[in-house]
Amino acid sequence: xxGLMPLAMSRALSQPCIRVLEQPQxxxxxxxxxxxxxxxxxxxxxxxxxxxxxxxxxxxGVFHGMALWFTVDFVTPAGTERLFTGPEAxxxxxxxxxxxxxxxxxxxxxxxxxxxxxxDTNAENPRRYDVTVDIENPQDEQDDHDMETDVEAYNxxxxxxxxxxxxxxxxxxxxxxxxxxxx
Numbered sequence: 001x002x003g004l005m006p007l008a009m010s011r012a013l014s015q016p017c018i019r020v021l022e023q024p025q026x027x028x029x030x031x032x033x034x035x036x037x038x039x040x041x042x043x044x045x046x047x048x049x050x051x052x053x054x055x056x057x058x059x060x061g062v063f064h065g066m067a068l069w070f071t072v073d074f075v076t077p078a079g080t081e082r083l084f085t086g087p088e089a090x091x092x093x094x095x096x097x098x099x100x101x102x103x104x105x106x107x108x109x110x111x112x113x114x115x116x117x118x119x120d121t122n123a124e125n126p127r128r129y130d131v132t133v134d135i136e137n138p139q140d141e142q143d144d145h146d147m148e149t150d151v152e153a154y155n156x157x158x159x160x161x162x163x164x165x166x167x168x169x170x171x172x173x174x175x176x177x178x179x180x181x182x183x
Contacts (some may be wrong), residue, residue, distance in 0.1 A: 034049045053115045117132070
């Protein structure tokens, strides 16, 4: 293994990945991190929010990380229209945000996983959030088994996120120079 691997892993794990997920990739039923009423919410309510979550594995598999997305209900006198940006709906340009765990772990069906999620407004760009996920790794409580396949899948996912980070940085550079012909 290269001496640069720890640095590469640290960089890849320090930033969420923006990607499209599919429903079968989810290992548990989604949990709500926050809910806001756009008619009454105050800016201070959006600056920082936190949630204690509990996930139950729906099947045997490997937990690589956590995915985040949003759903919006547009309520009008004519009715309610819902915008889904999660894996259960057709892909949107918002995609989903994935936060990789430092180490993937295996789960058996029914395993309960505790997590704390914090979203805090980014100091440099108030349109973004810094996402922190603290998770209890239940791996210690499970029987040991061969994780070679799990590690290979995790490394593939990690590489996809690294590739995506390069694409996102390129898109951000393009967005920042849009409308500025001299740059």
